[in-house]
Amino acid sequence: MKALVWHGKEDIRCDRVSDPEIQDSRDAIIKVTSCAICGSDLHLFHNFIPAMMPGDIMGHEAMGEVVEVGSAAKGKLKKGDRVVVPFTIFCGECDQCRRGNYSVCERSNRNKDLADKAFGHATAGLFGYTHLTGGYPGGQAEYLRVPFADATHIKVPDGIPDEKLLFLSDIFPTGWQAAAQCDIEPTDTVAIWGCGPVGQMAIRSAILLGAKQVVAIDCVPERLGMAEAGGAITINFMDESVIERLNELTGGKGPDKCIDCVGMESHVTMSLPDTIYDRGKQMLMMENDRPHVLREMIYVCRGAGVISIPGVYSGLVDKIPFGMAMNKGITFRTGQTHVKRWTDDLLRRIEEGQIDPSFVITHTVRLEDGPDMYKLFRDKQDDCIKVVLKP
Amino acid sequence: MFPLSNLVRAKGDPKILRSGPSSLTMADKLTRGLGWFSIGLGLTELLAPRKITRALGMRGMEPLVRAYGAREIAAGVMTLSTEKHLGLASRVAGDGLDIATLAVGLVRPGNRRRDNVALAIAMVVGVTVLDIAAARATKVAHGRNGAGDRRKFADRTGFPQGVEAARRIGTTARTAGSA
Numbered sequence: 001m002k003a004l005v006w007h008g009k010e011d012i013r014c015d016r017v018s019d020p021e022i023q024d025s026r027d028a029i030i031k032v033t034s035c036a037i038c039g040s041d042l043h044l045f046h047n048f049i050p051a052m053m054p055g056d057i058m059g060h061e062a063m064g065e066v067v068e069v070g071s072a073a074k075g076k077l078k079k080g081d082r083v084v085v086p087f088t089i090f091c092g093e094c095d096q097c098r099r100g101n102y103s104v105c106e107r108s109n110r111n112k113d114l115a116d117k118a119f120g121h122a123t124a125g126l127f128g129y130t131h132l133t134g135g136y137p138g139g140q141a142e143y144l145r146v147p148f149a150d151a152t153h154i155k156v157p158d159g160i161p162d163e164k165l166l167f168l169s170d171i172f173p174t175g176w177q178a179a180a181q182c183d184i185e186p187t188d189t190v191a192i193w194g195c196g197p198v199g200q201m202a203i204r205s206a207i208l209l210g211a212k213q214v215v216a217i218d219c220v221p222e223r224l225g226m227a228e229a230g231g232a233i234t235i236n237f238m239d240e241s242v243i244e245r246l247n248e249l250t251g252g253k254g255p256d257k258c259i260d261c262v263g264m265e266s267h268v269t270m271s272l273p274d275t276i277y278d279r280g281k282q283m284l285m286m287e288n289d290r291p292h293v294l295r296e297m298i299y300v301c302r303g304a305g306v307i308s309i310p311g312v313y314s315g316l317v318d319k320i321p322f323g324m325a326m327n328k329g330i331t332f333r334t335g336q337t338h339v340k341r342w343t344d345d346l347l348r349r350i351e352e353g354q355i356d357p358s359f360v361i362t363h364t365v366r367l368e369d370g371p372d373m374y375k376l377f378r379d380k381q382d383d384c385i386k387v388v389l390k391p
Numbered sequence: 392m393f394p395l396s397n398l399v400r401a402k403g404d405p406k407i408l409r410s411g412p413s414s415l416t417m418a419d420k421l422t423r424g425l426g427w428f429s430i431g432l433g434l435t436e437l438l439a440p441r442k443i444t445r446a447l448g449m450r451g452m453e454p455l456v457r458a459y460g461a462r463e464i465a466a467g468v469m470t471l472s473t474e475k476h477l478g479l480a481s482r483v484a485g486d487g488l489d490i491a492t493l494a495v496g497l498v499r500p501g502n503r504r505r506d507n508v509a510l511a512i513a514m515v516v517g518v519t520v521l522d523i524a525a526a527r528a529t530k531v532a533h534g535r536n537g538a539g540d541r542r543k544f545a546d547r548t549g550f551p552q553g554v555e556a557a558r559r560i561g562t563t564a565r566t567a568g569s570a
Contacts, residue, residue, distance in 0.1 A: 003405060010419060014411040021403035046473050055396030055407050110401075137405050145403070186562065204549045210561030225543035231554040265473075283472040354560055359549035371414035379533045383542045 002391065003141035004370040006056045009047035012371045017057065020137060020145035025072035028149030030085060034162035035062040035139045037370070037387045038170055039196045040312045042378050044129070048264060048288065049314050051114070051131040060087035060127040061169040062139025063162060073150035084154040085139060085146055086339035087170045089125040092151030103336035108148055110134045123336060140370060142391040154343045163358035163388065164350055167201070172357045173342040175201025178310040179209050180342070181333040182257035189213040189250050192232070193293045194261035195223035197386045198310055200360050202259050203230045208354065215249060217242055219267065222383040226360070238269055243300050254302035263311025264289035274319065281318060288315030298325045309334040360386040367391040418528030422475050425525055429467030429482060436460030447511060448504030449496045459489065479526040486519040
């Protein structure tokens with residue numbers, strides 16, 4: 001089969017690889033009908049996430065049709081079922097899964113020993129990601145093996161196009177969780193840093209969850225345009241001070257809830273000294289992440305506010321004003337997405353026409369064009385915001 | 392070439408059979424080569440400055456050669472990073488400094504290694520051409536195209552019933568939740 005394969009930093013290739021096989025009785029094989037490139041794939045593309053290995057298949061946003069089912073999964077899945085595959089693999093049976101904390105499933109990470117050392121306690125297995133999260137082959141391929149498939153799937157009805165459903169795999173529940181874990185009140189101003197695909201979903205989620213005012217921060221004009229279309233007030237940080245504008249919009253109090261949809265590779269103006277500091281340290285491998293957004297959120301967030309972090313961070317960050325956070329009584333909510341916790345509700349909202357997540361797609365191409373699309377997406381060329389690949 | 396990573400794949404996981412074209416452009420490959428060259432040259436200048444000054448008839452300039460070595464390493468690290476355009480810009484600026492410094496050796500009275508200096512200048516000029524070519528190619532390959540003519544996506548609300556209807560859904564849900 002064809003698959004997009006990681007060969008090293010900035011080196012993705014569409015390779016011919018052997019087909020995946022059932023390895024466990026709970027597995028299923030999916031014929032992928034649509035998959036997408038995620039912003040966090042770019043962290044892998046840039047080799048900022050440790051423990052990647054040449055030959056790893058990329059991709060954790062995929063959906064398709066079940067073509068093979070392991071014996072133990074047959075009660076839940078059958079050939080021909082149409083499914084979206086959550087990017088977090090979960091067993092559905094461990095203590096964390098029973099609590100709904102699917103992204104920290106205690107059984108699905110097959111490199112648990114390595115992950116325990118890196119994270120203290122292992123997180124769930126993820127598709128198409130680092131070997132710290134199991135090193136499972138990803139979904140930017142013609143076929144995908146889904147481990148624990150009897151639990152790790154979202155059955156979707158026929159009659160709704162892939163484009164409306166595909167993002168249930170990651171970015172829609174990720175944006176939703178980011179907003180939901182802010183516990184939004186009707187009087188709240190929610191500020192969202194980053195208007196990439198997850199940021200766009202977080203904006204729509206905050207509106208559907210009843211925020212009084214949503215403010216979106218970025219520097220890419222077309223992304224700000226899309227944020228504005230979704231009902232956000234926008235701030236272009238290249239043109240104005242984020243902190244001054246946020247205080248102005250909130251009567252000097254600061255946003256009640258802040259969401260970081262940027263993560264480890266924040267792009268900020270070179271006039272800010274911490275940008276130069278972080279970039280220098282990251283280049284010399286003395287710091288994993290560039291946490292400018294985190295610092296800014298802690299500074300501007302209203303006292304007793306919530307900072308929600310769906311943006312990916314990989315390791316050590318530096319110069320975080322934690323005293324400021326502690327004294328202001330800020331609550332931090334983080335984590336990979338517990339996809340399955342949200343998808344029943346989100347699928348209902350799609351079916352009812354409350355939201356159509358396909359608005360974010362700017363490019364739909366063949367899988368073979370994937371390597372070029374990584375560059376296009378990274379460089380934000382051709383107004384690219386979200387790429388869907390058709391194997 | 393047989394991919395070694397196939398050896399450590401789990402049984403049943405896909406293994407590479409045939410590799411396709413890389414996402415790395417020629418500009419990326421040239422830039423990567425220049426980055427490693429920069430680090431190699433920088434280490435040489437840091438560790439063996441005397442051999443360099445002797446070959447160029449410029450004894451007494453070892454501290455400057457060491458400083459240039461540190462500069463080369465910094466530029467190399469930057470060139471290999473995702474900020475390659477900054478690395479290449481700093482390399483071009485460094486090339487200018489190198490040529491100016493070598494020019495001093497060329498006019499130094501009594502320097503019997505002027506032929507070596509001339510050769511070194513020719514080499515630096517050659518590398519400068521490569522640096523400029525890489526910087527330009529990188530800008531073309533990775534720069535944002537069509538600036539000033541961006542799409543606004545004003546129709547991409549994501550809400551089939553409109554933004555106001557979506558706000559009402561949120562408000563209604565909140566009111567129902569607090570009742």
